[in-house]
Amino acid sequence: MGFESxxxxxxxxxxxDLPDQPNMQAAELKTYFDSSPEELRQALNRLCDALSEFSAAAKLGYTASAGVPAQTVQDAIENVQKQVRDASVGKLPSGCVDGDKLAQDVRNRLTAIEHAAESETNARTEADSAMQTDMNTVKTTLTVKTAxxxxxxxxxxxxxRTISLGYHPKAVLVFRDGCYTGYSSAIYGGLASExxxxxxxxxxxxxxxDDGFQVLNSRNCALNLNGYKYSFAVFA
Structure with a gap:
């Protein structure tokens, strides 16, 4: 990478390169013999100095992998540091943690959420069915002369809250804003009979x-929200 020089x-x-019988003094011949090791020593020292610099990691090559896509040691270290920081705050790549790697308590919580969602779906289905049954019951109990x-x-x-009518109705139908009886899990209206x-x-x-109908305003049962207008039809 950056150490070719x-x-x-x-x-x-x-x-x-010396002749078989060099015409050299002993000291000169010794210096000649020592020149190559000295060049190697100096080159090695320069390389050691270069590797000791703060920028050395940015010049060292690195074989990229799927987990650490980097070309230098510096980039590889920074990539691993980023992955550790992301993991510490729960920012993990999609698919890197499957169900077998999760702690048992986490798996228990996920299972509980699934069961709760299933129970809620069943409860809503039963509520819809019950409402339909109630409506059918009301239809059979209301007479043709109903006003x-x-x-x-x-x-x-x-x-x-009680809405007074001055008489006892057989059934009452309530809507919010003219058309809403519910949204998601909230109840804004509906049908009730005696x-x-x-x-x-x-x-x-x-x-x-006895003289009208009563409504409830509690959490998701919103039949008396402050400032909202409700329409009703009563069958006497």
Whole structure:
């Protein structure tokens, strides 16, 4: 890479270049014999000095690999440092950690999340089926002579609120903003009859009362959000 200039070429004085009977003094002959080792010593010292410099790693070649794609030792070290920093903050390349490499507690958490998602899906399916059953029940209990009345109310944010009508309805249907009964896991409206209220867990989300109907505003059951307008239809 960057150390070609320190390569030792041919020696300046070679024994092969001397005549068989050199006409030289002893001291001169000794100096001649020592010249090649001295050149090698100086070249080696220069190389050692170069390798001791801070920039030496940037000149040393490195065989790139899939894990460390670098051409010099300096680049390879920096690449490994970056991977360690990324790993310390959880920034790992996609696919580098499979399920077998995860700690058991992490695997347990992932399994719990999967089970929770499956349970939620089943619960929503059951809720949809129950609502459809409730609607079918309401249809069979309402008579042809049923009178329909329509109205609106604006939510005041209280948890439990009764909308007074002055009479006992057989069923009530509530929508938010004219058309919404729900979104995702949130409930903004629905249908309730005398014997079949719209339940939110163990609480009545929408139910018929003696002189009207009651609504619930609690977490995802949003039938009385402050400032929102709701439309309703009652069947008497």
């Amino acid at each position: 320190y390569r030792q070429g041919a020696f300046t004085k070679r024994l092969a 329909c009345n329509f109205g609106t109310y604006t939510g005041d944010g209280t948890e439990k 014997d079949v209220p719209l339940m939110y867990g163990d609480s009545v989300g929408l139910g018929v009362t």
